Amino acid sequence: MMMLKNLPFVNSINTHMDYKGQKLAEQIFQSIIVASAVAGFIYGFIVEQFGWTVYIVLAGFALSCLLTLPPWPVFRRHPLKWQPSVEAPAETREKQPESVKKSKKHK
Amino acid sequence: MNTVLSRANSLFAFSLSVMAFLTFGCFITTAFKDRSVPVNIHISRVMLKNVDDFTGPRERSDLGFVTFDITADLNPIFDWNVKQLFLYLSAEYATKNNALNQVVLWDKIILRGENTNLSLKDMKSKYFFFDDGSGLRGNKNITLTLSWNVVPNAGILPLVTGSGHISVPFPDSYEMSKNY
Numbered sequence: 001m002m003m004l005k006n007l008p009f010v011n012s013i014n015t016h017m018d019y020k021g022q023k024l025a026e027q028i029f030q031s032i033i034v035a036s037a038v039a040g041f042i043y044g045f046i047v048e049q050f051g052w053t054v055y056i057v058l059a060g061f062a063l064s065c066l067l068t069l070p071p072w073p074v075f076r077r078h079p080l081k082w083q084p085s086v087e088a089p090a091e092t093r094e095k096q097p098e099s100v101k102k103s104k105k106h107k
Numbered sequence: 108m109n110t111v112l113s114r115a116n117s118l119f120a121f122s123l124s125v126m127a128f129l130t131f132g133c134f135i136t137t138a139f140k141d142r143s144v145p146v147n148i149h150i151s152r153v154m155l156k157n158v159d160d161f162t163g164p165r166e167r168s169d170l171g172f173v174t175f176d177i178t179a180d181l182n183p184i185f186d187w188n189v190k191q192l193f194l195y196l197s198a199e200y201a202t203k204n205n206a207l208n209q210v211v212l213w214d215k216i217i218l219r220g221e222n223t224n225l226s227l228k229d230m231k232s233k234y235f236f237f238d239d240g241s242g243l244r245g246n247k248n249i250t251l252t253l254s255w256n257v258v259p260n261a262g263i264l265p266l267v268t269g270s271g272h273i274s275v276p277f278p279d280s281y282e283m284s285k286n287y
Binding site for chain 1: 108109110111114115117118119121122125126128129130132133136185186187188260
C-alpha cells in the first residue's frame, strides 16, 4: 500500500465523499447486504443448499462495492462550506511576548 | 468512510459479520432435528473360526465372518446443513472379560447428492471381526447396529444410531476349513 501511495498518479486520484455522502453510502451498502442476506437465507433454506445463500450474499457484496466504493457524484452533493480565510499574522506577532512571560513565571 | 480503502474495509467487515450470522442461522435451523431413521439389517450367514491373531496378544483368537443385508432410506437425514454421512456397522456383545465389546465391521461414506437409498445385499464385512480371546464362540447375543456421523456445514458433529438392530447367536463350534 505504501508503494501505491508513493506514486504521484495514485495520490492525485480524489476519492473523498462529503459527510452526507458517507452516511448515504453506509446506509446503501448496509441495506443491500442485509437484503441479500435475508433473500439468500430464505432461498437457501427452500432449495436446501447453503451454498446458494453464500453466493447471494456475495452478489450483494459485489453490487454494494460497485455502488459505494467509487465516489459517485451522488455522494458529493453537500460539500463543506469553509469560512473565508482571515488575515492573521499581525495577531500572532503580538501574542508571542506573552507566552515568553508566562514561561518565565513558571520558573 | 472518506477513502476507497476505508469504505472497502467497512463493507468487507460488515459482509463477514452478516455471513457469520447466516452460518449461525443455518446451524440453529437444524440443531434440534432428529437424525435417526429406521434401518433394516438382516444377517444371512455367520461363520466362526479360531485363528492366530498376529495383531493382538499373539494367541489364537476368535474370528467371526458375518454376511449381511442392509436397507435404509437415509434421505430424511439430509438437509442444507449436511455435507456427508459416515455410516458404520458395529457389533456389540458382552464377554466374561468385558461387559461391552464394540467392533466396527463395515463403513461407508455417503456424500451429499449421492444415492441416499441404501440397499445392500450379501455384504461381507470390510474389517476383521476379531475378539480378544474366545468370546465369540457360543455367544448367544451379538448385536449389529448401523450408526452414522453427520458432517455438517456449521455446528456440532452428531453421532446418531439408527433405530433397528439385529441380534444373532454365534455357533458353538469353529469352522475347520483353511480357506477364508
